[in-house]
Amino acid sequence: MNWDRINEKLSILADAAKYDVSCSSSGSKRTNKGKNLGDSSGVGICHSYTEDGRCVSLLKILLTNYCIYDCLYCVSRKSNDIKRAAFKVEEVVDLTLNFYRRNYIEGLFLSSGIFKNPDYTMERLVLVAKKLRLDYKFNGYIHLKTIPGASDELMYEAGLYADRLSVNIELPTKSGLKLLAPDKDHKTMLAPMNTIQQGIQIYKEEKKLIKSSPKFTPAGQSSQMIIGATNESDLDIVKTSTFLYKKYNLKRVYYSGYVPVLSDNKLPTLGTPVPMVRENRLYQTDWLFRFYKFKPQEIVNEFYPNLDLEIDPKLSWALRNMDYFPVDINTADYHMILRIPGVGVRSAQKIIAARKHAYLSYEQLKKIGIALNRAKYFIICKNYYFTKDFDHNRLKSEILHFSTSKYKKNFSNQLSLF
Amino acid sequence: MTYLIYDTTIEGFLTAVFEVYELKLDKVAIRKNNLEMPQLFAEIIEVRTNFDKAKRVSEKLTSILNKNGFQSLLKTLLSELESIEDDILKVIRYALECKKNILSDFGHPAVLEIKQVLKKINRERHRMNAFVRFKLANDGTYYAFIEPDFDVLPLISNHFKSRYADQNWLIYDLKRNRGIYYNQEKVEFVILEVNAKEQNQKLTINLDPSEIEFQKLWKSYFKSTNISSRKNMKLHLQHVPKRYWKYLIEKS
Numbered sequence: 001m002n003w004d005r006i007n008e009k010l011s012i013l014a015d016a017a018k019y020d021v022s023c024s025s026s027g028s029k030r031t032n033k034g035k036n037l038g039d040s041s042g043v044g045i046c047h048s049y050t051e052d053g054r055c056v057s058l059l060k061i062l063l064t065n066y067c068i069y070d071c072l073y074c075v076s077r078k079s080n081d082i083k084r085a086a087f088k089v090e091e092v093v094d095l096t097l098n099f100y101r102r103n104y105i106e107g108l109f110l111s112s113g114i115f116k117n118p119d120y121t122m123e124r125l126v127l128v129a130k131k132l133r134l135d136y137k138f139n140g141y142i143h144l145k146t147i148p149g150a151s152d153e154l155m156y157e158a159g160l161y162a163d164r165l166s167v168n169i170e171l172p173t174k175s176g177l178k179l180l181a182p183d184k185d186h187k188t189m190l191a192p193m194n195t196i197q198q199g200i201q202i203y204k205e206e207k208k209l210i211k212s213s214p215k216f217t218p219a220g221q222s223s224q225m226i227i228g229a230t231n232e233s234d235l236d237i238v239k240t241s242t243f244l245y246k247k248y249n250l251k252r253v254y255y256s257g258y259v260p261v262l263s264d265n266k267l268p269t270l271g272t273p274v275p276m277v278r279e280n281r282l283y284q285t286d287w288l289f290r291f292y293k294f295k296p297q298e299i300v301n302e303f304y305p306n307l308d309l310e311i312d313p314k315l316s317w318a319l320r321n322m323d324y325f326p327v328d329i330n331t332a333d334y335h336m337i338l339r340i341p342g343v344g345v346r347s348a349q350k351i352i353a354a355r356k357h358a359y360l361s362y363e364q365l366k367k368i369g370i371a372l373n374r375a376k377y378f379i380i381c382k383n384y385y386f387t388k389d390f391d392h393n394r395l396k397s398e399i400l401h402f403s404t405s406k407y408k409k410n411f412s413n414q415l416s417l418f
Numbered sequence: 419m420t421y422l423i424y425d426t427t428i429e430g431f432l433t434a435v436f437e438v439y440e441l442k443l444d445k446v447a448i449r450k451n452n453l454e455m456p457q458l459f460a461e462i463i464e465v466r467t468n469f470d471k472a473k474r475v476s477e478k479l480t481s482i483l484n485k486n487g488f489q490s491l492l493k494t495l496l497s498e499l500e501s502i503e504d505d506i507l508k509v510i511r512y513a514l515e516c517k518k519n520i521l522s523d524f525g526h527p528a529v530l531e532i533k534q535v536l537k538k539i540n541r542e543r544h545r546m547n548a549f550v551r552f553k554l555a556n557d558g559t560y561y562a563f564i565e566p567d568f569d570v571l572p573l574i575s576n577h578f579k580s581r582y583a584d585q586n587w588l589i590y591d592l593k594r595n596r597g598i599y600y601n602q603e604k605v606e607f608v609i610l611e612v613n614a615k616e617q618n619q620k621l622t623i624n625l626d627p628s629e630i631e632f633q634k635l636w637k638s639y640f641k642s643t644n645i646s647s648r649k650n651m652k653l654h655l656q657h658v659p660k661r662y663w664k665y666l667i668e669k670s
Contacts, residue, residue, distance in 0.1 A: 017643075056643060
């Protein structure tokens with residue numbers, strides 16, 4: 001093997017793939033039957049973390065960064081003058097297996113620039129997955145990016161070998177897509193989601209009748225969009241992701257804060273900071289919908305089209321809806337406890353479990369490990385009552401005053417020298 | 419104060435619990451036999467491990483705490499904390515007194531302590547599942563050294579067994595000088611002849627010629643997949659504390 005050449009290719013094609021956000025390796029069970037390689041229990045593992053704090057769970061690479069498209073936001077666009085490379089199918093298989101055997105990774109996340117045409121590209125992606133599953137009996141995790149415009153047959157085949165398939169919606173609005181990716185159109189991009197969803201549905205029906213039906217995308221499908229590249233509002237973004245969750249039953253919608261990669265007057269200027277706080281607030285919002293039973297319009301709507309960057313969306317909602325508070329820790333139902341700022345899903349469950357044994361006091365809550373620096377403004381418990389004698393603006397400034405945000409430095413417009 | 423000394427096994431501990439009730443001991447502490455014992459004003463009883471007694475305790479507690487609850491309670495013994503037995507005993511006493519599953523009663527100090535220790539152990543186990551890095555030796559064995567905070571080898575054994583079923587592997591805990599070895603049939607505890615920790619430099623394992631190349635590839639990958647404009651070292655360190663770097667190919 002020509003190790004230096006492989007090393008160079010790996011550097012180029014990992015670098016080009018790193019803006020794909022998903023790193024999930026959970027949600028799929030593949031049991032090692034017989035003496036083969038790999039076993040997925042359904043729990044994801046992050047094997048390492050890069051210096052940007054993101055987890056490394058999968059070998060995330062492009063098959064090639066040659067591309068016939070010229071999307072402005074993408075480093076691999078046709079007109080960009082960068083080093084190009086392409087892996088052979090065998091090389092990707094070999095890397096995946098050897099990394100997996102050393103416990104570096106949970107599996108493979110393979111995406112690609114589009115070379116020749118969508119079908120040609122998709123065929124190769126599917127071939128990698130097929131070889132891993134059939135020739136090497138690999139039970140690790142495989143995430144394939146589907147190529148918009150590829151045929152339904154290929155999509156279906158991909159679903160047979162992959163744990164997860166994803167289709168990038170790229171940008172939150174149609175107009176944004178038109179502006180930055182003139183070669184792509186919204187409809188073609190949504191089509192694969194439909195195909196995959198139908199595949200999953202058919203599989204589920206079959207599974208009910210025949211238990212041994214082959215798996216089809218067991219970890220479901222996900223998507224991602226770049227935020228901050230066009231002037232979309234948070235309401236636009238939430239509307240799009242809500243649509244995707246509802247219509248295609250996606251497992252996840254990922255947000256990727258735009259990293260300026262080229263100077264063009266249609267894009268934010270080079271040197272514009274990556275909108276990390278906004279990205280974080282959008283993920284928090286996503287969590288509120290998925291785990292806290294909030295409805296999208298409670299968080300963003302025509303009156304509040306953008307999320308507050310200073311405080312998290314749950315606190316923001318609470319301050320706008322002080323009528324719901326204070327909540328009685330010892331009597332309120334689970335859903336209302338979930339809505340208390342500072343109380344997460346685990347804490348809420350702990351409260352519900354612990355109050356069966358005792359009438360909970362402030363001290364006990366503290367001991368159990370409930371974060372009270374937020375919650376204390378919104379609760380009643382044994383010997384404790386928060387009197388809301390001030391309005392939400394004063395409460396907000398009080399909370400901000402007593403909390404230190406890890407993002408504080410991002411709010412300052414002044415350039416810090418150190 | 420009475421000290422019941424047991425042989426560090428689970429059955430030994432359960433026998434000791436049996437004796438606490440049998441001898442109606444009130445001021446009592448159960449301790450591992452590898453610890454220094456206070457000599458003055460203390461009665462020391464060495465407990466002889468008895469499987470029948472252990473089984474009776476185990477059955478009784480399983481009926482109250484259910485299987486998972488009882489197992490998780492015992493799991494805290496792996497923390498190797500000097501007096502973790504005190505907290506376990508308190509929880510057992512509380513459970514027998516209430517005759518119901520009190521493991522969710524976080525208002526009780528011992529229950530809370532057990533929960534917290536358990537959380538730490540589970541985190542360490544998960545970390546080992548993630549941070550073990552195998553190197554391929556030229557005899558085809560994949561081996562890895564670890565120095566976990568707790569004695570988690572028994573907890574990670576099955577994970578690696580089902581995942582790497584078609585390769586020989588060894589995971590060796592240098593802190594406790596014992597390891598688990600899998601020969602494609604079963605997993606066994608092994609102790610290396612040399613004191614591996616002191617001999618680390620001299621402990622030469624002949625690597626497969628490809629090994630160093632794959633390490634290089636992994637390091638390249640790790641570097642290339644980072645987005646430097648999003649650098650966040652605080653978060654990085656939180657996820658990968660420095661004490662684990664030594665055995666992480668990409669960090670050493």
